[in-house]
Amino acid sequence: MRLDGFGILVKDMPTMIRFYRDVLGFEIEETENTSNVYLVKDSTLFLLYGRKDFEKMTNKTFDYASGINGHTEIALYVDTFEEVDKEYEAAIEKGAIPVLEPTTEPWGQRTCYIADPEGNLIEIGSFNRPFAR
Numbered sequence: 001m002r003l004d005g006f007g008i009l010v011k012d013m014p015t016m017i018r019f020y021r022d023v024l025g026f027e028i029e030e031t032e033n034t035s036n037v038y039l040v041k042d043s044t045l046f047l048l049y050g051r052k053d054f055e056k057m058t059n060k061t062f063d064y065a066s067g068i069n070g071h072t073e074i075a076l077y078v079d080t081f082e083e084v085d086k087e088y089e090a091a092i093e094k095g096a097i098p099v100l101e102p103t104t105e106p107w108g109q110r111t112c113y114i115a116d117p118e119g120n121l122i123e124i125g126s127f128n129r130p131f132a133r
Helices: 013-023 051-058 080-095
Strands: 005-010 038-043 044-050 073-077 097-104 110-115 119-127
Touching: 005 051, 013 038, 013 044, 044 051, 080 097, 080 110, 080 119
Parallel strands: 005 044, 073 119
Antiparallel strands: 038 044, 097 110, 110 119
16 A cells, blocks of 8 residues: 545635645645545645535544644654744744744754644654755
């Protein structure tokens, strides 16, 4: 098996699409009135599923976290410590919820956390060098 992408179940599709597109720069082709949206960031597929539509499709009811939650984290990487600070400030100015201001951790990573409009955590981090796998 190969990882094709990942997704989250969302309550307010238009708001979440605008956040990931306009605040974090994800690419999208669908309209805001759909129940299953594909976004792409750096060739990684990111899916937003409408909660009610998913429940209808599976004929099951699910429990969902509310408020800022620690159920998932999306990690975004930038090349420099300065970019961590810059991207954090830019995201906050565009409406992201601040969670943890930029901090240099003992293991050498500069990191910060924001949350999307439904409380999912997003990390912006760097080891002060270009990304490499």
